[in-house]
Amino acid sequence: MGPQSRFPHVPLPPRLSYSLREDLMTQHIPEAVFWCLAVVTLAGVSLLVRQYRITAALRGRLTLHEAGLLAREEEVRHLSEVRLPALVEAAHGSAPVPGPLDADLAGTTYGKNLQQIVEQFTGAAEATRSRADRSAKATLKAAMRALQALANEQQVSISDMQDRHDDPDVLRDLLEVDHTNAQFGRRAQAIAMLCGSWPGRQRAASPLVDVVRGATSRIRDYRRVTVHSRVDMDVVSRAVEPVVLAVAELLDNAARHSRPNTTVEVGIQAAHNGVSIVVDDSGIGMDARETEEAGRRLSGLVDIDINKLGNPPQFGFAVIGALAARYGFSVSVNTQSPYGGVRAVLFLPNALLNRVRFMGPPIPGLGGETPPAPEPASPGASEAAAAPSATAGGLPKRRRSTQRHQAADGGPEAPAADPALVRPAAEAASRMGAFARGTRSGRDSSHDTEGTPQE
Amino acid sequence: MTPPRPRHDRGLVRPYVVTEGRAHPTRNTLDLVALVTAVPDRPLNGLSPEKRRAIELCRPGALSVAEMAGHLALPMSVTKVLLSDLVDSGHVHVRPPVPKAQLADARLLQEVLDGLRSRF
Numbered sequence: 001m002g003p004q005s006r007f008p009h010v011p012l013p014p015r016l017s018y019s020l021r022e023d024l025m026t027q028h029i030p031e032a033v034f035w036c037l038a039v040v041t042l043a044g045v046s047l048l049v050r051q052y053r054i055t056a057a058l059r060g061r062l063t064l065h066e067a068g069l070l071a072r073e074e075e076v077r078h079l080s081e082v083r084l085p086a087l088v089e090a091a092h093g094s095a096p097v098p099g100p101l102d103a104d105l106a107g108t109t110y111g112k113n114l115q116q117i118v119e120q121f122t123g124a125a126e127a128t129r130s131r132a133d134r135s136a137k138a139t140l141k142a143a144m145r146a147l148q149a150l151a152n153e154q155q156v157s158i159s160d161m162q163d164r165h166d167d168p169d170v171l172r173d174l175l176e177v178d179h180t181n182a183q184f185g186r187r188a189q190a191i192a193m194l195c196g197s198w199p200g201r202q203r204a205a206s207p208l209v210d211v212v213r214g215a216t217s218r219i220r221d222y223r224r225v226t227v228h229s230r231v232d233m234d235v236v237s238r239a240v241e242p243v244v245l246a247v248a249e250l251l252d253n254a255a256r257h258s259r260p261n262t263t264v265e266v267g268i269q270a271a272h273n274g275v276s277i278v279v280d281d282s283g284i285g286m287d288a289r290e291t292e293e294a295g296r297r298l299s300g301l302v303d304i305d306i307n308k309l310g311n312p313p314q315f316g317f318a319v320i321g322a323l324a325a326r327y328g329f330s331v332s333v334n335t336q337s338p339y340g341g342v343r344a345v346l347f348l349p350n351a352l353l354n355r356v357r358f359m360g361p362p363i364p365g366l367g368g369e370t371p372p373a374p375e376p377a378s379p380g381a382s383e384a385a386a387a388p389s390a391t392a393g394g395l396p397k398r399r400r401s402t403q404r405h406q407a408a409d410g411g412p413e414a415p416a417a418d419p420a421l422v423r424p425a426a427e428a429a430s431r432m433g434a435f436a437r438g439t440r441s442g443r444d445s446s447h448d449t450e451g452t453p454q455e
Numbered sequence: 456m457t458p459p460r461p462r463h464d465r466g467l468v469r470p471y472v473v474t475e476g477r478a479h480p481t482r483n484t485l486d487l488v489a490l491v492t493a494v495p496d497r498p499l500n501g502l503s504p505e506k507r508r509a510i511e512l513c514r515p516g517a518l519s520v521a522e523m524a525g526h527l528a529l530p531m532s533v534t535k536v537l538l539s540d541l542v543d544s545g546h547v548h549v550r551p552p553v554p555k556a557q558l559a560d561a562r563l564l565q566e567v568l569d570g571l572r573s574r575f
Contacts, residue, residue: 203467
């Protein structure tokens, strides 16, 4: 593209030399303009490209931020709609609480703030829950203590009525009322003790058989329970009522979860460092999840939330667990019974047992010592030995432990009226005892007079 | 003789468990002052603790039903149920009290006397 063609209408001057110079100059102007224009165009293009790049980068960042914003919105929505309700629900069941949606967000300040919110919420929910639990327990405890007191009072009057009325028809009705009242009292007592109350009544140390039968008297199907015991030991006074209550809950479970025509077998077995009370039922048994949950409750280690016991509430295992933890016995239900149902074992350590049996007030003439009964049939022997062998009229009385006495005094002349001849062994023992005591006291006093210089 | 105080706590084992829910004795011949004696050498296996205690109580000699109830710390009617069971199973004998001599009705005698007087 030449300058002529660019400016074709400009006329050339007539003088050539001058015009040649002129021509040369006029030829340079469009070139300069051209270069200027080229530079300007170049600059504009590069600016445009740069601008385009900046815009593209900005657009990218905008999209990124929009996505981030959306993710955060989604996260907050997830928090408010899913996670926080789940945290609230977790109080009622053990459903897992879902985590945050976007794992990348968790590392950012935003994610940490969200986590802090969740923690604060959890803390507040926990505090509210424990406060509600405490107040529910306090209310329940007070209410149940009142009911328990009424049940006890009613039991006393029922006992009085049973003593007063000799009519079998009246007695039958009274027994029914008594039975219902005992179940009522047990329920109230169990709930009160779960809520941290004391047993509410103190019992004397009682034989294991009576403790189990006491538990039997507090359940609905008491006729289906059979007790087998070869153990002759007492439960210490402070543990009687808790053990009765725990065994009653086990028996109630066993009877409730088996067919009405089956029996619930209770065995009392001595162990090296305690006694086991074994309750077998022929019921439906428990699956693995139920067994695990029962074991958790029976351990007594977890703090039982009474709002979580279901509807209607299942107090049984929770009560047993609380009692076991407080009084130091243990209960397990994770074995299958040979009868097909559940075998529950309550283990009483020696600390809760009296191995030495107190047989009532000491019998005069035997020095207060009752020999341990070797077999179940023989506890009467000590009474027979203590009894005079003749009546007031001088007539002989039958004695059980004749072999022992005959060996000593020759049998036939034993029924003489003198009790000294009848119990020579006991008499001799008491005389020897008296002699020994006399000697000891004599020596003690003489030592005292020697040892004290002022006398 | 004073038999050992029953160690069991009253109220722990309720009477319906002792009688297995029955209120009616199998025999109604038991009187308060009827005397109970144990039949010697009967096995005590399978008896409830109350029944064993009852047999042990009357082993040394006869004991009245009322005394038995007192020593067992059980209501009278419950004791009767227990004792009738023991009589049925052959563990104890119950000797009914000697009945009082039947005296004629005084009113009847008076009427007879009045009649005789009015007649003669």
